Amino acid sequence: xxxxxxxxxxxxxxxxxxxxxxxxxxxxxxxxxxxxxxxxxxxxxxxxxxxxxxxxxxxxxxxxxxxxxxxxxxxxxxxxxxxxxxxxxxxxxxxxxxxxxxxxxxxxxxxxxxxxxxxxxxxxxxxxxxxxxxxxxxxxxxxxxxxxxxxxxxxxxxxxxxxxxxxxxxxxxxxxxxxxxxxxxxxxxxxxxxxxxxxxxxxxxxxxxxxxxxxxxxxxxxxxxxxxxxxxxxxxxxxxxxxxxxxxxxxxxxxxxx
Amino acid sequence: xxxxxxxxxxxxxxxxxxxxxxxxxxxxxxxxxxxxxxxxxxxxxxxxxxxxxxxxxxxxxxxxxxxxxxxxxxxxxxxxxxxxxxxxxxxxxxxxxxxxxxxxxxxxxxxxxxxxxxxxxxxxxxxxxxxxxxxxxxxxxxxxxxxxxxxxxxxxxxxxxxxxxxxxxxxxxxxxxxxxxxxxxxxxxxxxxxxxxxxxxxxxxxxxxxxxxxxxxxxxxxxxxxxxxxxxxxxxxxxxxxxxxxxxxxxxxxxxxxxxxxxxxxxxxxxxxxxxxxxxxxxxxxxxxxxxxxxxxxxxxxxxxxxxxxxxxxxxxxxxxxxxxxxxxxxxxxxxxxxxxxxxxxxxxxxxxxxxxxxxxxxxxxxxxxxxxxxxxxxxxxxxxxxx
Amino acid sequence: xxxxxxxxxxxxxxxxxxxxxxxxxxxxxxxxxxxxxxxxxxxxxxxxxxxxxxxxxxxxxxxxxxxxxxxxxxxxxxxxxxxxxxxxxxxxxxxxxxxxxxxxxxxxxxxxxxxxxxxxxxxxxxxxxxxxxxxxxxxxxxxxxxxxxxxxxxxxxxxxxxxxxxxxxxxxxxxxxxxxxxxxxxxxxxxxxxxxxxxxxxxxxxxxxxxxxxxxxxxxxxxxxxxxxxxxxxxxxxxxxxxxxxxxxxxxxxxxxxxxxxxxxxxxxxxxxxxxxxxxxxxxxxxxxxx
Numbered sequence: 001x002x003x004x005x006x007x008x009x010x011x012x013x014x015x016x017x018x019x020x021x022x023x024x025x026x027x028x029x030x031x032x033x034x035x036x037x038x039x040x041x042x043x044x045x046x047x048x049x050x051x052x053x054x055x056x057x058x059x060x061x062x063x064x065x066x067x068x069x070x071x072x073x074x075x076x077x078x079x080x081x082x083x084x085x086x087x088x089x090x091x092x093x094x095x096x097x098x099x100x101x102x103x104x105x106x107x108x109x110x111x112x113x114x115x116x117x118x119x120x121x122x123x124x125x126x127x128x129x130x131x132x133x134x135x136x137x138x139x140x141x142x143x144x145x146x147x148x149x150x151x152x153x154x155x156x157x158x159x160x161x162x163x164x165x166x167x168x169x170x171x172x173x174x175x176x177x178x179x180x181x182x183x184x185x186x187x188x189x190x191x192x193x194x195x196x197x198x199x200x201x202x203x204x205x206x207x208x209x210x211x212x213x214x215x216x217x218x219x220x221x222x223x224x225x226x227x228x229x230x231x232x233x234x235x236x237x238x239x240x241x242x243x244x245x246x247x248x249x250x251x252x253x254x255x256x257x258x
Numbered sequence: 259x260x261x262x263x264x265x266x267x268x269x270x271x272x273x274x275x276x277x278x279x280x281x282x283x284x285x286x287x288x289x290x291x292x293x294x295x296x297x298x299x300x301x302x303x304x305x306x307x308x309x310x311x312x313x314x315x316x317x318x319x320x321x322x323x324x325x326x327x328x329x330x331x332x333x334x335x336x337x338x339x340x341x342x343x344x345x346x347x348x349x350x351x352x353x354x355x356x357x358x359x360x361x362x363x364x365x366x367x368x369x370x371x372x373x374x375x376x377x378x379x380x381x382x383x384x385x386x387x388x389x390x391x392x393x394x395x396x397x398x399x400x401x402x403x404x405x406x407x408x409x410x411x412x413x414x415x416x417x418x419x420x421x422x423x424x425x426x427x428x429x430x431x432x433x434x435x436x437x438x439x440x441x442x443x444x445x446x447x448x449x450x451x452x453x454x455x456x457x458x459x460x461x462x463x464x465x466x467x468x469x470x471x472x473x474x475x476x477x478x479x480x481x482x483x484x485x486x487x488x489x490x491x492x493x494x495x496x497x498x499x500x501x502x503x504x505x506x507x508x509x510x511x512x513x514x515x516x517x518x519x520x521x522x523x524x525x526x527x528x529x530x531x532x533x534x535x536x537x538x539x540x541x542x543x544x545x546x547x548x549x550x551x552x553x554x555x556x557x558x559x560x561x562x563x564x565x566x567x568x569x570x571x572x573x574x575x576x577x578x579x580x581x582x583x584x585x586x587x588x589x590x591x592x593x594x595x596x597x598x599x600x601x602x603x604x605x606x607x608x609x610x611x612x613x614x615x616x617x618x619x620x621x622x623x624x625x626x627x628x629x630x631x632x633x634x635x636x637x638x639x640x641x642x643x644x645x646x
Numbered sequence: 647x648x649x650x651x652x653x654x655x656x657x658x659x660x661x662x663x664x665x666x667x668x669x670x671x672x673x674x675x676x677x678x679x680x681x682x683x684x685x686x687x688x689x690x691x692x693x694x695x696x697x698x699x700x701x702x703x704x705x706x707x708x709x710x711x712x713x714x715x716x717x718x719x720x721x722x723x724x725x726x727x728x729x730x731x732x733x734x735x736x737x738x739x740x741x742x743x744x745x746x747x748x749x750x751x752x753x754x755x756x757x758x759x760x761x762x763x764x765x766x767x768x769x770x771x772x773x774x775x776x777x778x779x780x781x782x783x784x785x786x787x788x789x790x791x792x793x794x795x796x797x798x799x800x801x802x803x804x805x806x807x808x809x810x811x812x813x814x815x816x817x818x819x820x821x822x823x824x825x826x827x828x829x830x831x832x833x834x835x836x837x838x839x840x841x842x843x844x845x846x847x848x849x850x851x852x853x854x855x856x857x858x859x860x861x862x863x864x865x866x867x868x869x870x871x872x873x874x875x876x877x878x879x880x881x882x883x884x885x886x887x888x889x890x891x892x893x894x895x896x897x898x899x900x901x902x903x904x905x906x907x908x909x910x911x912x913x914x915x916x917x918x919x920x921x922x923x924x925x926x927x928x929x930x931x932x933x934x935x936x937x
Binding site: 017025026028030080082083086089090098099100101102104106107108110111113114133134136137145146153184187190194197198200201214217218226230231234238241242 | 656657659660661662663664666667668670671672673674675677678729732733736737740741749751752753754755756757758759760761762763764765766767768770771808811812813816817820821823824854855858861862865868869871872885886889890893898901902904905908909912913916
């Protein structure tokens with residue numbers, strides 16, 4: 001029953017996937033179109049892509065967002081990994097799991113406000129650090145759950161066997177467990193980074209002197225309209241991602257003879 | 259035993275890299291980097307990122323932080339999140355003095371320190387103490403806001419679909435059922451509805467700009483009735499959305515801001531901003547000086563210089579040209595006299611917009627009230643309208 | 647071989663995430679619940695034990711907003727779960743790992759584009775004069791534009807599904823992919839139909855993924871405030887919007903009370919999970935761990 005089905009039985013599934021993907025990719029088209037439209041109706045131009053580099057506000061927001069995403073992409077999966085291990089090892093799995101999931105339960109607006117109050121109580125001025133903390137908190141349950149899901153699929157007997165064979169904890173983790181949960185960890189990294197670059201509400205409560213791409217977009221979207229330069233930034237992100245993904249896929253194919 | 263050492267070292271390494279990563283995030287922010295003014299703004303006050311003229315004159319950089327204009331966004335930024343220690347100036351739609359001053363968030367402005375203040379005849383003419391516009395910049399006879407932008411609101415329509423319209427009644431005319439959009443804002447849409455109900459004799463409302471609970475309840479009931487009849491297509495929430503509603507002809511009559519019409523026109527649309535017989539809804543943006551406990555006298559001086567700069571000709575002309583609002587009396591002449599900075603077509607645009615808005619203010623109308631006496635009741639009634 | 651020093655350092659390390667959450671979340675959470683009982687004096691609020699906020703919550707339109715938020719979130723999550731499960735099942739079982747990886751990456755790319763921009767794009771596509779209506783009219787399928795495509799329940803559901811469904815595929819994929827094929831083969835050998843095998847083996851064993859995915863979807867949808875604003879039409883308000891709106895008039899106690907109710911609801915939901923599913927099904931082999 002689970003032999004690779006013959007191709008003709010699979011096409012309906014591919015169709016469903018193609019539809020789901022189309023549904024997600026279609027909204028990218030209007031952004032690309034908007035980034036290429038000139039001032040006059042019906043005119044096409046690459047001008048906004050050039051203007052982007054002369055718009056310090058947008059560039060600054062982009063730099064801040066990228067930096068924050070990298071930090072959150074490191075911190076949340078690391079903490080998530082530790083959390084998943086603590087769920088396994090500290091003897092109170094349900095309690096820890098519940099605590100780790102707490103950040104999910106609080107509506108974003110309230111969480112932003114509550115953390116803002118906390119930072120104020122602690123005397124921490126809003127800065128890049130407060131943004132990173134708030135976003136890590138938001139991404140942590142996702143990272144933890146994904147790593148945990150990967151871990152539940154992995155039989156602890158392997159680790160015990162490794163200990164019996166004389167491997168230390170670290171070695172057993174690195175050589176045996178890590179490769180087995182690697183997909184969970186890479187998943188956690190990309191989830192965390194993606195959550196970070198889209199987070200708006202919590203961030204805006206603690207942004208201090210920083211603009212991030214989403215807070216800047218949200219503000220201009222509501223008061224002055226999205227500028228073509230913003231669409232150009234979105235266009236660049238699309239193009240850059242496609243290039244990076246394609247090169248990964250091509251390199252991956254060469255590096256991994258299957 | 260060596261194995262144990264490796265373990266401990268690795269654990270240490272992990273902990274170190276963790277704290278290093280955290281440390282990276284603690285890079286001191288640019289806040290209060292010497293020579294930078296942190297300027298929170300709702301997007302309207304951004305002169306395209308170009309502060310070179312101010313820097314040349316004062317030696318200070320400006321770090322513009324884009325924030326939302328909803329009172330919650332503004333107040334949260336100041337009340338909760340230590341924005342008071344971060345920002346020097348906050349430039350938002352005015353009329354927020356009551357919550358801002360009563361909570362000790364902004365400072366009185368010493369207009370004597372602003373050379374351009376006396377040159378801003380709009381203050382005297384429309385916003386001075388005793389004038390109805392005073393509520394946008396003053397409180398208890400003191401000045402708290404520097405007026406940066408002025409505008410009068412009504413609604414827009416597509417003449418090809420509706421013909422000429424000149425009353426807020428159009429928003430509730432069954433002829434355009436399902437082709438009307440309102441703004442999601444009780445101090446604009448709510449007040450415009452009240453203006454219409456009062457002038458049409460449909461409800462007894464003493465002051466549309468400061469209604470009693472009963473009056474606002476009548477307005478809400480009317481709106482809910484209209485909503486149930488399917489009068490409104492959408493209650494819009496953002497500039498971008500409103501422009502799209504016009505350019506895509508999703509709706510024919512829309513309660514909106516005039517700059518949205520400018521944007522739609524620039525995209526080739528035939529759209530008119532109405533001159534309603536009930537009058538325009540007038541308002542102004544104000545730049546507030548944040549009561550920042552960390553600020554030195556020198557930084558305060560720089561903040562005043564920035565406020566003064568914003569009352570100047572170059573900044574005014576730039577903002578009028580970019581955003582479509584009237585700014586200050588020097589803008590028009592500055593744009594005309596400096597063709598190297600403002601090409602003829604831009605100078606013409608600045609003059610047109612300025613004249614048009616000035617006409618609205620001279621013609622008079624009702625002033626928007628951002629913080630009516632019963633604001634809390636307004637908010638909960640508006641919630642009822644939206645949930646209905 | 648393993649000395650006493652190591653478990654100690656290890657324990658501290660393992661407690662880091664808990665400490666992180668305790669400091670940055672549990673305290674703010676406590677503050678939120680506390681403030682919900684405070685009373686307002688003019689524009690400020692002061693410590694008290696007042697139920698005023700809860701009374702106004704129950705009395706006004708907010709309860710309706712809460713009910714609708716829950717309903718919409720559950721609908722969107724259920725629909726997303728079905729779609730995501732089908733896709734994850736197919737990717738985990740029917741295609742090569744390399745192909746699955748590519749498809750999974752394809753599902754994440756759109757999320758690099760700001761979600762506000764993406765939602766605005768849907769309005770361009772679904773409006774009365776949008777691409778979809780224009781195409782349908784040109785094809786002669788409809789005579790007048792379909793109004794329910796935009797500014798409607800449909801549009802909000804669509805926005806929510808597109809925002810959270812892709813997040814749900816990944817945990818499902820991980821847990822379905824990890825089911826030991828020997829079970830499936832044994833089931834088939836014993837003569838079970840594919841459907842029975844799915845019901846008795848695949849589905850129960852993939853519950854960890856279903857749990858994670860369901861939670862991602864539900865909390866995401868429940869807390870969402872941009873989708874209803876952009877796609878929702880005539881005053882479509884979800885809980886996040888009504889909280890923001892109450893902050894507009896500095897009614898922090900009411901905002902806190904609304905948040906507390908949401909938090910309580912979510913905790914009850916979790917409790918339900920504990921009771922009905924006995925977390926063993928989720929934590930699985932982890933509970934067998936012997937340090």
